[in-house]
Amino acid sequence: MEVVIVPDAAAGGELIAEAIAALIARKPDALLGVATGSTPLPIYRALAAKVASGAVDASRTRICQLDEYVGLPAGHPESYRSVVLREVIEPLGLSEASFMGPDGSAEDVQAACEAYDRALAEAGGVDLQLLGIGTDGHIGFNEPCSSLASRTRIKTLTEQTRVDNARFFDDDIEQVPHHVITQGIGTILDARHPILLATGEGKAEAVAQTVEGPVASIVPASALQLHPHATVVVDEAAASKLKLADYFRATYAAKPGWQGL
Numbered sequence: 001m002e003v004v005i006v007p008d009a010a011a012g013g014e015l016i017a018e019a020i021a022a023l024i025a026r027k028p029d030a031l032l033g034v035a036t037g038s039t040p041l042p043i044y045r046a047l048a049a050k051v052a053s054g055a056v057d058a059s060r061t062r063i064c065q066l067d068e069y070v071g072l073p074a075g076h077p078e079s080y081r082s083v084v085l086r087e088v089i090e091p092l093g094l095s096e097a098s099f100m101g102p103d104g105s106a107e108d109v110q111a112a113c114e115a116y117d118r119a120l121a122e123a124g125g126v127d128l129q130l131l132g133i134g135t136d137g138h139i140g141f142n143e144p145c146s147s148l149a150s151r152t153r154i155k156t157l158t159e160q161t162r163v164d165n166a167r168f169f170d171d172d173i174e175q176v177p178h179h180v181i182t183q184g185i186g187t188i189l190d191a192r193h194p195i196l197l198a199t200g201e202g203k204a205e206a207v208a209q210t211v212e213g214p215v216a217s218i219v220p221a222s223a224l225q226l227h228p229h230a231t232v233v234v235d236e237a238a239a240s241k242l243k244l245a246d247y248f249r250a251t252y253a254a255k256p257g258w259q260g261l
């Protein structure tokens with residue numbers, strides 16, 4: 001696992017936006033998997049700035065969603081489809097046609113999950129998957145004890161995740177859905193390059209267990225240790241419980257600049 005410690009969230013956003021820019025330069029129609037939540041917003045801001053300045057031509061880039069609430073009415077501002085349209089598709093000047101995600105309002109949720117996994121494979125697979133991490137160690141909405149081989153499916157949110165996400169629902173936990181569709185851990189591991197960004201002290205324990213703990217379904221993000229090319233970008237606060245922080249700093253400092261993430 002490649003661990004990169006950056007001074008703050010903005011630096012993490014810039015570094016990852018540069019990795020996305022390099023991918024798009026190499027493969028203009030790359031399939032970019034995006035995550036929601038607060039953490040990835042600096043990535044989207046940095047990438048939108050590169051597009052606005054003409055440094056990046058993202059016009060052929062395709063976007064896919066990591067997870068979605070089940071049961072929110074279509075167009076609900078906190079459905080992850082709405083969030084990705086607002087935070088990614090519009091700022092990058094992309095059309096809705098370049099964006100795919102699971103159907104959280106499908107009558108047959110299981111069929112919608114299977115259809116999404118198939119669609120990702122038919123699209124050629126995800127080139128770069130952005131990830132956040134929950135305080136409980138989840139990636140996507142794969143809560144603790146998710147199968148490490150899981151595919152896209154319905155999951156029940158833990159109380160902790162619903163408490164964490166209540167801030168997007170007027171601080172009212174009652175409004176936070178109980179169920180979600182999420183790419184499975186196996187689905188996420190199919191991406192060619194997963195990049196997890198974690199910022200803030202609240203993520204320090206989950207990051208330490210993900211990076212330095214055993215691979216275990218109780219910390220779903222630890223499954224990234226099984227991927228041959230996974231990157232974890234953390235700010236100083238989120239890195240504060242890493243025993244090997246100095247080693248990670250030295251390793252990244254010694255990496256040739258042209259290598260990127």
Ligand code: PGA
Nearest residue numbers: 037038039040132133134
């Ligand atoms: P956050 O969410 O970025 O809003 O902290 C991360 C996650 O739950 O994966």
